[in-house]
Amino acid sequence: MSERVEVHQNILDKNERIAEENRSLFEKKGIFVFNVMSSPGAGKTTFLVETIKRLKDKYRIGVIEGDVSSKVDAERIASTGVPVVQVNTGGACHLDASMIQKALTHLPIDNLDVLIIENVGNLVCPAEWRLGENLKVVLLSIPEGDDKPIKYPLMFSSADILLLTKIDLFSYFNFNIDQVEKIVRGLNSNIKIMKISSITFEGFDEWLNEIERRIEEVRK
Amino acid sequence: MVELHEGPVTESILKIVLEYAEKHNARTVNKVSVVIGKMTGYEESPIRFYWEALSSGTVAEGAELEVIYTPISVKCQSCGEVYEPEDQYSLFCPNCGFYGGEIKSGKELFVDSIEID
Numbered sequence: 001m002s003e004r005v006e007v008h009q010n011i012l013d014k015n016e017r018i019a020e021e022n023r024s025l026f027e028k029k030g031i032f033v034f035n036v037m038s039s040p041g042a043g044k045t046t047f048l049v050e051t052i053k054r055l056k057d058k059y060r061i062g063v064i065e066g067d068v069s070s071k072v073d074a075e076r077i078a079s080t081g082v083p084v085v086q087v088n089t090g091g092a093c094h095l096d097a098s099m100i101q102k103a104l105t106h107l108p109i110d111n112l113d114v115l116i117i118e119n120v121g122n123l124v125c126p127a128e129w130r131l132g133e134n135l136k137v138v139l140l141s142i143p144e145g146d147d148k149p150i151k152y153p154l155m156f157s158s159a160d161i162l163l164l165t166k167i168d169l170f171s172y173f174n175f176n177i178d179q180v181e182k183i184v185r186g187l188n189s190n191i192k193i194m195k196i197s198s199i200t201f202e203g204f205d206e207w208l209n210e211i212e213r214r215i216e217e218v219r220k
Numbered sequence: 221m222v223e224l225h226e227g228p229v230t231e232s233i234l235k236i237v238l239e240y241a242e243k244h245n246a247r248t249v250n251k252v253s254v255v256i257g258k259m260t261g262y263e264e265s266p267i268r269f270y271w272e273a274l275s276s277g278t279v280a281e282g283a284e285l286e287v288i289y290t291p292i293s294v295k296c297q298s299c300g301e302v303y304e305p306e307d308q309y310s311l312f313c314p315n316c317g318f319y320g321g322e323i324k325s326g327k328e329l330f331v332d333s334i335e336i337d
Contacts, residue, residue, distance in 0.1 A: 002250045002251070002335040002336065002337055003244070003335065003336050003337070004333055004334075004335050005240055005244055005333060005334050005335070005336060006332075006333050007236065007237075007240055007330075007331040007332060007333050007334060008330060008331070008332060008333075009236050009240075009330055009331050010329060010330045011229055011232045011233055011236065011254070011329045011330055011331060012229075012232065012329060013232075013236075014232065014235070015232075092227070092228060093225055094225070094228075096228070124225050124261070125225040125228075128260070128329075150309060150311075150319075151309065153259075153308050153309070153311060153320075154259065154260070154261065154308065157323065182319065183319050183320065185320075186297055186311070186318065186319040186320020186321060187311070187320045189297065
């Protein structure tokens with residue numbers, strides 16, 4: 001006769017526990033952490049290079065660069081002069097909290113104010129894997145189309161900031177910004193939505209003000 | 221091969237099952253019940269695929285895997301109607317047509333029970 005054992009354990013529990021360890025380490029060291037997510041090609045790396053250039057004289061920045069394989073992005077980030085660790089997930093479609101924990105051993109965490117995590121390009125998996133970050137930033141580029149929030153609701157429902165990137169291309173695409181804002185706010189009434197371009201730098205000041213405000217809030 | 225997002229989740233399910241099996245001195249695991257909210261988007265067929273591959277050679281090899289889906293429940297942000305959309309891609313209120321609102325359930329993701337010998 002088979003014995004039934006009640007388990008009732010959350011499947012992502014282990015990740016949540018490690019994420020909590022990461023979070024408490026960041027808090028102790030006074031590091032502000034933001035996790036940047038999007039589909040491949042939304043412009044995460046270009047956006048981050050331009051962001052880092054504008055923040056690095058004010059804050060000591062480190063970067064964890066997640067990719068399925070290759071170190072192309074890490075090399076682009078390294079060109080800004082800030083310390084960067086490449087994490088190759090070896091096939092996995094997202095970063096998890098234990099990968100962050102390991103990557104931290106390669107960063108000068110006693111001398112950092114801000115840690116930026118560039119997640120694997122994917123709008124599905126990274127949504128559910130908490131890393132211990134203060135803030136989740138999702139990028140959606142104009143050429144990708146305005147249907148993405150309906151197709152990937154979980155990602156947009158868990159983000160703190162949505163950046164509509166490549167806004168300089170807006171006139172070439174049939175992208176309904178009002179509709180996207182309405183849908184995203186339907187999933188997530190607290191989300192902050194901004195439009196930016198990493199080429200013309202439209203919206204960049206607003207983004208930098210917002211992120212600096214959030215950094216200062218945590219470092220207080 | 222790039223994994224489907226069910227891969228790591230199935231790995232976590234197996235870890236939890238093996239941990240409980242060991243704690244209860246199980247010789248074999250006959251059945252595993254997991255509860256998955258429809259909002260998470262995890263599909264049954266890849267979970268079964270990974271389950272078979274990953275559990276092979278463990279005490280959970282050959283165990284029946286029961287996947288219980290819980291429906292999505294949304295409270296419309298416009299008119300307050302509580303409705304159960306078919307899946308995570310159809311969060312339009314049947315009453316007023318508005319999109320989205322407070323997700324009241326459908327994000328569950330846990331191992332409910334196991335049956336062991």
